[in-house]
Amino acid sequence: MERTLTSEARDRIGQTILLKGWIHRIRELGAVNFLILRDRKGIIQCVCDKKKIDLRGLGHESVIELEGEVKADERAFGGVEVVVSKINVLVAVTETPPIEVNQKLEVSKLGLETILNYRPISLRHLDIRDIFRVQAEFIWAFREYLRSQGFTEIKSSKIVGGATEGGANVFEIKYFGGKAYLAQSPQFYKQIMVGSGFERVFEVGFVYRAEPHATPRHLNEYISLDYEMGFIRDEQDVIDMEIECVKHMFNHVEATCPDVLEKYGVKVPKFDTIPRIKLKEAFRILIDEFGYKQEDIHDLDPESERLLCQHFEKTHGAPLVYVSHYPIEKRPMYTMPDFDDPGTTRSFDLLYNGLEITTGSQRIHEYGMLVENMRKFGLNPDDFTDYLMTFRYGIPPHGGLAIGAERITARLLELPNIREASLFPRDLNRTTP
Amino acid sequence: MERTLTSEARDRIGQTILLKGWIHRIRELGAVNFLILRDRKGIIQCVCDKKKIDLRGLGHESVIELEGEVKADERAFGGVEVVVSKINVLVAVTETPPIEVNQKLEVSKLGLETILNYRPISLRHLDIRDIFRVQAEFIWAFREYLRSQGFTEIKSSKIVGGATEGGANVFEIKYFGGKAYLAQSPQFYKQIMVGSGFERVFEVGFVYRAEPHATPRHLNEYISLDYEMGFIRDEQDVIDMEIECVKHMFNHVEATCPDVLEKYGVKVPKFDTIPRIKLKEAFRILIDEFGYKQEDIHDLDPESERLLCQHFEKTHGAPLVYVSHYPIEKRPMYTMPDFDDPGTTRSFDLLYNGLEITTGSQRIHEYGMLVENMRKFGLNPDDFTDYLMTFRYGIPPHGGLAIGAERITARLLELPNIREASLFPRDLNRTTP
Numbered sequence: 001m002e003r004t005l006t007s008e009a010r011d012r013i014g015q016t017i018l019l020k021g022w023i024h025r026i027r028e029l030g031a032v033n034f035l036i037l038r039d040r041k042g043i044i045q046c047v048c049d050k051k052k053i054d055l056r057g058l059g060h061e062s063v064i065e066l067e068g069e070v071k072a073d074e075r076a077f078g079g080v081e082v083v084v085s086k087i088n089v090l091v092a093v094t095e096t097p098p099i100e101v102n103q104k105l106e107v108s109k110l111g112l113e114t115i116l117n118y119r120p121i122s123l124r125h126l127d128i129r130d131i132f133r134v135q136a137e138f139i140w141a142f143r144e145y146l147r148s149q150g151f152t153e154i155k156s157s158k159i160v161g162g163a164t165e166g167g168a169n170v171f172e173i174k175y176f177g178g179k180a181y182l183a184q185s186p187q188f189y190k191q192i193m194v195g196s197g198f199e200r201v202f203e204v205g206f207v208y209r210a211e212p213h214a215t216p217r218h219l220n221e222y223i224s225l226d227y228e229m230g231f232i233r234d235e236q237d238v239i240d241m242e243i244e245c246v247k248h249m250f251n252h253v254e255a256t257c258p259d260v261l262e263k264y265g266v267k268v269p270k271f272d273t274i275p276r277i278k279l280k281e282a283f284r285i286l287i288d289e290f291g292y293k294q295e296d297i298h299d300l301d302p303e304s305e306r307l308l309c310q311h312f313e314k315t316h317g318a319p320l321v322y323v324s325h326y327p328i329e330k331r332p333m334y335t336m337p338d339f340d341d342p343g344t345t346r347s348f349d350l351l352y353n354g355l356e357i358t359t360g361s362q363r364i365h366e367y368g369m370l371v372e373n374m375r376k377f378g379l380n381p382d383d384f385t386d387y388l389m390t391f392r393y394g395i396p397p398h399g400g401l402a403i404g405a406e407r408i409t410a411r412l413l414e415l416p417n418i419r420e421a422s423l424f425p426r427d428l429n430r431t432t433p
Numbered sequence: 434m435e436r437t438l439t440s441e442a443r444d445r446i447g448q449t450i451l452l453k454g455w456i457h458r459i460r461e462l463g464a465v466n467f468l469i470l471r472d473r474k475g476i477i478q479c480v481c482d483k484k485k486i487d488l489r490g491l492g493h494e495s496v497i498e499l500e501g502e503v504k505a506d507e508r509a510f511g512g513v514e515v516v517v518s519k520i521n522v523l524v525a526v527t528e529t530p531p532i533e534v535n536q537k538l539e540v541s542k543l544g545l546e547t548i549l550n551y552r553p554i555s556l557r558h559l560d561i562r563d564i565f566r567v568q569a570e571f572i573w574a575f576r577e578y579l580r581s582q583g584f585t586e587i588k589s590s591k592i593v594g595g596a597t598e599g600g601a602n603v604f605e606i607k608y609f610g611g612k613a614y615l616a617q618s619p620q621f622y623k624q625i626m627v628g629s630g631f632e633r634v635f636e637v638g639f640v641y642r643a644e645p646h647a648t649p650r651h652l653n654e655y656i657s658l659d660y661e662m663g664f665i666r667d668e669q670d671v672i673d674m675e676i677e678c679v680k681h682m683f684n685h686v687e688a689t690c691p692d693v694l695e696k697y698g699v700k701v702p703k704f705d706t707i708p709r710i711k712l713k714e715a716f717r718i719l720i721d722e723f724g725y726k727q728e729d730i731h732d733l734d735p736e737s738e739r740l741l742c743q744h745f746e747k748t749h750g751a752p753l754v755y756v757s758h759y760p761i762e763k764r765p766m767y768t769m770p771d772f773d774d775p776g777t778t779r780s781f782d783l784l785y786n787g788l789e790i791t792t793g794s795q796r797i798h799e800y801g802m803l804v805e806n807m808r809k810f811g812l813n814p815d816d817f818t819d820y821l822m823t824f825r826y827g828i829p830p831h832g833g834l835a836i837g838a839e840r841i842t843a844r845l846l847e848l849p850n851i852r853e854a855s856l857f858p859r860d861l862n863r864t865t866p
Contacts, residue, residue: 003664005583020664022630022827040583040632061827091798093827120823123629132631136586140576150438150473153569155656155838157857158591158639159604161864171592172607173615176645180864182606189857192866196556197455198565199473205638206591212609223588231436231453365524386866390553394455394494394526405588424590424622431594431613433625433819 007041010080012070023062025102026055045076048084063091101125112417119433130260131421134253135409139204141252142225145245151200151227156189158182162383169210182208188387190228195395202227214428216417221426228400235346235362238399239322243274264413269318278325285311306354324348333377336362353411360401367391440474443513445503456495458535459488478509481517496524534558545850552866563693564854567686568842572637574685575658578678584633584660589622591615595816602643615641621820623661624796628828635660647861649850654859661833668779668795671832672755676707697846702751711758715741739787757781766810769795786844793834800824
């Protein structure tokens with residue numbers, strides 16, 4: 001008999017089906033056992049007559065196959081239950097799992113560290129599994145949209161001979177007696193690929209930041225959704241592309257994971273466009289609307305990002321806003337200055353539900369300007385020969401950005417800590433499991 | 434005016450269009466200059482009346498925009514040319530590029546090392562660019578097929594606390610004063626994810642092998658197309674899935690990159706199924722058909738892999754064959770033994786055009802058997818606590834495999850060296866560009 005998934009049972013009322021999965025829970029009730037079976041699609045209630053089906057010795061999480069007849073039953077979740085006629089044990093589990101995955105999930109009570117220490121088990125909890133269903137759909141939709149816009153997917157090396165962007169926070173690798181580093185971002189490679197004639201490229205890959213501080217917003221290894229595009233007018237073209245891209249991502253998650261959104265009590269944001277303000281206007285809003293003092297504001301801290309999203313949710317209906325034109329010294333050396341607004345750059349962040357989920361900009365495409373900027377930033381152009389090759393031999397005006405996959409997932413589902421949106425997070429103290 | 438891509442010009446005959454791209458070549462002919470423009474879709478011939486359009490000072494690879502009228506011209510490639518009325522220089526290049534990207538590509542003449550040293554420029558060669566178009570389509574199709582079969586995409590950490598599979602060939606990372614390693618494969622994570630209830634997962638990501646030998650078949654960092662699936666009968670279910678998956682991948686590349694296949698003079702293999710033989714049968718074929726001597730054969734070397742593919746191309750019409758049942762000592766400790774064929778395992782390789790492009794197997798799913806096998810392989814089960822957690826609390830019979838993305842690309846296009854199919858390859862001596 002071919003296997004039926006739990007989600008398909010409701011279409012098989014009256015038929016005998018074969019189910020496979022884990023014993024999520026067993027509950028005794030008089031002459032019957034209610035066995036809740038869990039598979040990759042969800043859970044289903046199965047009824048076992050104690051006289052016919054012996055469940056003794058089978059603990060929670062045992063792996064089984066069972067056959068039974070599907071009956072409509074409004075009291076059961078999903079409106080059906082299966083009356084079991086036969087059971088086949090694939091793996092009998094007798095020990096009690098370190099985390100009870102069939103209970104209501106209370107992250108704060110269990111403790112996030114415990115959840116992460118027992119990741120192989122905690123992922124069995126349906127609420128935790130659902131986080132990564134959403135993340136997979138976000139990633140798929142990101143690629144799908146960009147492909148539709150003529151972008152090519154690339155995979156650039158994560159082992160680099162030098163610190164990619166001149167920063168200090170890189171992990172060092174022992175490389176055959178020499179040294180190399182884990183890439184902080186695919187930035188240089190994306191630009192090289194634009195210059196090499198691909199024009200429009202995207203990459204979904206890990207990036208590495210050896211930042212020794214632990215916050216609920218940072219990971220030392222995270223999934224970066226990167227794109228870079230040539231022949232732009234300015235950074236606004238990069239933003240235009242992203243607005244349609246994230247719209248597609250949100251709509252795709254809404255279409256593929258409606259159950260998760262309902263369970264988490266959240267909705268995807270709905271918008272035609274996303275408002276765009278300069279950093280100085282963001283400061284102005286914080287002063288005028290939230291009583292900040294001019295002299296105290298130098299940058300956007302987490303609290304001010306939260307307030308700005310709140311503000312734009314009220315005025316524009318969605319907790320999203322682009323903040324652009326950060327000062328030159330706050331952005332990497334390859335960022336295009338805005339000559340119409342001296343001291344600022346054609347850079348931007350996208351804030352969503354109180355968190356920066358994207359950083360991007362127009363980049364410098366002129367060889368001379370880039371070399372000069374490297375020097376201004378205290379970098380030696382000779383250390384960037386390979387990168388500069390692209391600029392020496394012609395790259396069009398271009399720009400790009402990166403979306404943090406864990407961040408957009410965490411903000412949609414309102415997870416307080418970014419680690420909850422990373423399958424196997426890495427931080428200051430954690431390299432396992 | 435909206436931009437037209439070179440590939441779209443043939444649909445605009447008689448219209449004035451705006452093109453953007455790089456100057457691929459300029460050829461003087463009397464009163465006119467023929468300017469070949471290259472963009473992300475290809476090249477197009479543009480005619481510039483010397484009296485009206487001044488190209489002086491514009492070297493190859495300069496980035497320009499131009500306007501002109503599209504005319505049918507059978508002598509031009511693509512059957513059209515553009516009579517230029519206006520040109521706008523975005524970036525003027527005056528130096529001669531270190532690699533001439535508008536000449537016939539002769540890898541052996543230029544030297545692969547030179548091509549790789551100048552990767553940002555050599556990628557501009559259309560023949561080289563095309564390799565990565567094919568690779569991107571292979572990867573897309575891999576994901577597309579597996580999603581259609583209920584697989585979920587995962588991203589597992591590449592920073593691991595211990596050597597993933599007990600092997601020695603790992604790169605060491607300095608991790609905040611401690612040590613970590615680059616993952617040799619997502620093997621343990623894939624299995625954990627199957628056990629955690631996802632049942633079917635795939636991952637496209639880099640894997641790292643610190644093997645200090647340089648061959649035309651190995652990279653120290655490569656793209657692994659991994660999947661793992663639960664509730665299998667045995668390794669044959671994993672193979673069944675792959676046959677349909679690679680069929681989809683080949684068909685997708687044929688549909689999206691027909692021009693590349695034509696240019697490279699290759700065809701995707703066509704097959705209903707792929708023959709499956711045991712290793713001992715492979716030895717038998719080598720002896721019977723190719724004069725190998727029984728006492729000389731202990732393993733499949735590159736030459737015998739080539740002969741086997743040749744053999745099956747002749748007998749079955751496609752240069753593909755599964756070889757299964759490798760001896761226990763040749764496979765990792767998590768490989769399921771075949772108790773019906775003592776000493777062998779439920780493991781397999783897929784050979785394609787003379788190269789192993791896939792390695793896979795059914796895995797051990799019973800906790801006790803796995804612990805015992807670790808000990809037999811000289812490993813300490815205490816070093817694998819996180820991994821073993823999955824088996825302690827119930828994982829179904831499962832198996833999986835990994836396809837090397839660079840390998841399948843290189844074998845389709847008949848590239849002699851695997852480095853040609855890696856955007857920014859890493860080897861013993863190379864961590865740049």
